[in-house]
Amino acid sequence: MPRPLAIALAASCAFAGVGGGTVHAQALPAIPGAATAQSRAEAVVAKMTLDQKIALVHGLFPPMAQGKTQNELIPSAGHIDGIPELGVPLVRETDASLGVANQVEQRKGDVATALPSGLATAATFDPDIAHEGGMMIGAEARAKRFNVMLAGGVNLTRDPWNGRNFEYLGEDPLLAGDMAGAHIAGIQSNRITSTIKHYALNSQETGRTVVDARIGEAALRESDLLAFEIAIEKGQPGSVMCAYNKVNGDYACENHHLLTDVLRTDWGYKGWVMSDWGAVHSTVKAANAGLDQESGQELDKSVFFGAALKQAVEAGTVPETRLDQMVTRYLTGLIETGAYDTPVPEHAQPIPYGVHADVAQRAAEAGIVLLKNEGGILPLADTAKRIVLIGGHADVGVLSGGGSSQVRSVGGAPIEIPLKSGAAASFARVTYHASSPLKALREAAPNADIRYIDGSDPAAAARAARDADIAIVFATQWTTEAEDAPNLSLPRDQDALIAAVAEAQPHTVAVLETGGPVLMPWIGQVPAIVQAWYPGQRGGQAIANILTGKVNPSGRLPITFPESAAQAPRPSPVGLDRLNALEAQAAANPADASDYQLKSFPVDYVEGSDVGYRWYEKKDETPLFSFGYGLSYTQFAYRNPVVTGGKTLSVSFDVVNTGERAGSDVPQIYVAKAGSGTPMRLAAFRRVTLQPGETRHVTLTAEPRIVADYDTDLPGWRIAGGEYRVALARNATDRKMVFTTQLDPATMKP
Structure with a gap:
């Protein structure tokens, strides 16, 4: 990472990492290779009693574990006591991929730097940015005395x-695997452990603890498992977290095929498998299938890997050699990542939040996607003297997603709304980061008169828009862990608001802060659309x-935006109707509410490995915006392409910035067997930054x-x-440059 920001970040990570002083790499203990780590772990396990082994394979959920340990319990996700006499460290676990989480402010006053959403980082198509983000949040985790981060969502x-x-x-799978691997590696550069999660097929939140995800073996290997495989290879996470749901009939955390046949036998994974919180359903089956550690034991129906596991070992239904293996894998993951040999500080360390906020802002700026820009309405011209911002609480901050990834960011939460009902009510709040787009725009355009109205009255918003030179509508969609969005429409009549503003003001910009794709019935009326995702700590500035052109947009969609919900493989969230009916029955009969629990139900993934853009191509559907799509304030050309086949498929070409602004482009190649009828698949991509007129040769x-x-x-x-x-393309539907080549037959191990 040659950039000055990366150098500053590396310095900040070293500062926050150990004892508060600057630590040079050579001063840290070397991290053993996998074989050495495993042999060391085996030697430690050989010295343990049965009770010591059992103590390491189940962990506490601190908010519900008072009095269960002599050590300090930091309010957080997880806690596993160490064995000081054997050198085994105490482990403290924190959520999640977007920063050091503090969802409902369990730790009063403790703030952290919030990255933009995972989709925003994925939209950068830049593993270096994912790595920087991982470095930053990993440094903060260590400074706050955590040595395991429950990150790596893929x-x-x-x-x-x-x-x-x-x-x-x-x-x-290629984009997700590359980006997750880089993010995990960044976290673990701080000598702490990162997970990768949720293994596997945790693809919906409705009924997530009972849904049975059904898919064929080849299709699973070519899609979700391939993303995990690539990310594990590139990131080498110390732990894999198994999912809540069932996969082809067995719970993921007791699924022998996933945990042993694939992860251990085929991929040779050496670290440990931890459960998701509340995802364990058995002792003997789970242990023998390949689960190594029960997480957050208080959230399970009983402690399956405590006394019950000890009894199973003594009875021989779980061999003691299997218990030894479980503990060995736990210690191996800690040793391999450096967490075992690099203790976290005894006291919280100072954190350079200003430097870290720059990392979050850079990721947000690189991940914001310009979806539409008719007439070059953006960037905002200096002639726009009267600008009105409408809706989305743009006067005070930017929206963030809910659940275990929620970061209480530096500056506090200007808006925080508790939930009154629903599966997420106990641990999620509608929360905004204190990064005001209104304030940031006023600073970026000091000569303009920029005003804000809340958008609650569409007629008033239309009048304000009519009197301005340009109107910018901020639309929001809050989504959260534990609940699926009921549909793809913007909530709270925001579609009507945007339509009313656009009718009054031909120069209207829609800025979308959403958890994913939304429908846009007003798209024909709005000349400029910006997908901002949940933009994180410095989202307002980004x-x-x-909008003002200080940064040239370069994000590309990591997810297809459908034109209608009917285009998706399933037209609505599977099981949501059942859940709603049960909740209505429970509300009508509160005394018997426990009787109205969602039972296991199947979801058949009919798309198989043709996920996302492949499904649309297979069904000959034209989406609203395709995977890989994104506009810029400059233009790029691809010239002199050369396609090489044989043993390896590659495409070499020149990327030329033919416009008048510096900018970044993301050339992509898509591949399919000629005559097979199968959809083309993203096979490689590269983010390239060029000055006006500059040419870069890319392979x-x-x-x-x-x-x-x-x-x-x-x-x-x-x-x-x-x-x-082979298509050299700007997005998944771009077929302007298609070539053919011959490839040699080949086989590879699973």
């Missing part, structure tokens, strides 16, 4: 209304810089497992020899 977007889409990294080399198909008879990956179609 579940693919299969349904556009998944309430947790904002946490994840989009619909494509949005202002994009994109296809990921071979994307070119291949998974063959269950091998088993493994098979590239069929012959002719392949």
Whole structure:
């Protein structure tokens, strides 16, 4: 990372990392290789009593665990006592991928730097940005005395209304795997452990603890499992967190195929598998299937890996060799990541929040996507002297997503609304970060008269828009863990607000702060649309810089925006109607509310491995905006392409900035076997930053497992020899430059 910001960040991470002083890399203990880590772990386990082993394979949920340990309990996600006499460290676990979480302010007054949403980071198409974000939040976790971070969310977007889409990294396995791997590596550069989660197919929040995700083996390998496989290879996370849901009939945390056949046998993973909080359902089956540690034991129906596991070991239904393996994997993950040998500080350390906020702002600016810009309405011209901002609480801050990833950011929460009902009510609030787009725009355009109205009255908003030179409507959609969005429409009649403003003011910009795709019935009336996602700690400044042209937009969609909900594989959240009916019955009969619990139900993933943009191509559907799409204030050309086949597929070409502004482009290549009828797949991408007139020669080399198909008879990956179609493209539907080449047949291990 040669950029000055990356150098400053590395210095800040070293400062926050150990004891509050600047620490040079050579002063830290070396991290052992995998073989050394495992042998060290085995030697420690050999010295343990049965009770000591059992103590390490189940952890506390601190808010409900008072009096269960002699050590300090920091209000957070998890706690596992160490064994000081054997050198085993105490482990403190914190959520999540977007920063050091403090969801409902369990730790009074404790703030942290909030990254933009996972989708915003994915929209950068830049693993370096993901790595920087990981470095930053990992440094803050260590400074706050945490040594395990429950990060690395990589579940693919299969349904556009998944309430947790904002946490994840989009619909494509290559993009999600590359970005997650870089993020995890950044976190673990602080000598703490990161998870990767939620393994696997945790693709909806409605009934997430009972839903049975059904999919064929080849399709699963080519989609969600491939994202995990790539991310594990690139990030080397110390732990894998298994999911709540069932996969093909078995709960993910007791699924032998996922936990042992795939993760251990095929991928050779050495770290430990921890459960999600409340995701354990058995002792013997879970342990023998490959689960190594029960997390947040108070949230399970009983402590499955405490006394019950000890009894199972003594009875022989769980071999003691399996228990030894569980503990060895736990210690191996801690040793491999450096968490074992690099104790966290005894007291919280100072954090350079200003430097860290720059990291969050950079990610937001690079991930904001310009979706539409008719007539060059953006960037805002100096001639626009009267600007009105409407709605979205743009006067005080920017929206963030809810759930375990919620960060209480520096500056506090100008808006925080508790939930009165629903599955997320106990741990989520509608929360805004204190980064005002209004204030930031006034600073960025000091000569303009910029005003704000709240948008609650569409008629008043239309009048204000008519009197301005330009109107900017901020529209929001709050989504959260534990609940799916009921539909893809903007809530609270915001579509009508945007339409009313656009009718009154032809120069209207819509800025969308959403957890994922939304429908846009007003799109024909609005000349400029900006997808800002949940933009994080400095979201207001990032949005202002994009709107005024101080930063050239360069984000690309990591997720398809459908034109209608009917285009998706499932037209609405599966199980939501059942859940709503049960909640209505429980409300009518509160004394018997416990009787109205959602029972297990299946979701058949009919799209198989054709997730997202592949589904749209397969069904010949034209989305509103396609995966990989995004505009710029400059223009780029691709010239002199050369496609090479044989053993490796690559495309070499020149990228030229033909416009008058510096900017970043993301060339992409998509591949499919000629004549196969299968949708094309993203096989490589690269973010390229160019000055006006500058040319850069780029070579994109296809990921071979994307070119291949998974063959269950091998088993493994098979590239069929012959002719392949290759598109050098700007997005998943761009087919202006399509070539053919010959590839040699090849096979690869699972």
